Amino acid sequence: MKKPQLEKIIKELHHEAYFWSRQCCGFDDEQAKDILQHVYLKILEGTAKFDEKSKVKTWLFSVVRFTASEWRKKENNHIRMEDGFDIPENAAPIIAESHEELIQMLPLRQKEVLLLVFYHGLTLEKAAEVMEIGIGSTRTHYDRGKTNLKKLILKKQAHENAR
Structure with missing residues (x-):
């Protein structure tokens, strides 16, 4: 997918992606914004590629979830099994x-x-x-x-x- 198409998708789904990012971050607005910024960079730099196997929204939410998960691991915010x-x-x-x-x-x-x-x-x-x-x-x-x-x-x- 070309960059102009990706930018259009990001603009169309930004509102929903922000709320999903916020929810993935425990409703921490600042962290959600940071994660969403990383997601957009991944998409625009080509690190996260849309393979067209699913809908765009599903793919974007997966990238947000994965990025938030990476962020949590870096911050050592693991959920205890007990x-x-x-x-x-x-x-x-x-x-x-x-x-x-x-x-x-x-x-x-x-x-x-x-x-x-x-x-x-x-x-x-x-x-x-x-x-x-x-x-x-x-x-x-x-x-x-x-x-x-x-x-x-x-x-x-x-x-x-x-x-």
């Missing part, structure tokens, strides 16, 4: 001001698939492509994520009603 996959029933009360904070409490893959499907309108198949995992794993993370998010919301509501 964090588990589910929200404990008797955990401390949930104190969160927004849905963004509740979503950030989910394990990484659950959070990613819910954000891709609910906020970016991708199908589970496209989300699986972006996340570079199988459709079965994507469905599992999607179902667990919805269940865990519901638990968090109910826990938050119970805490607010108890005040």
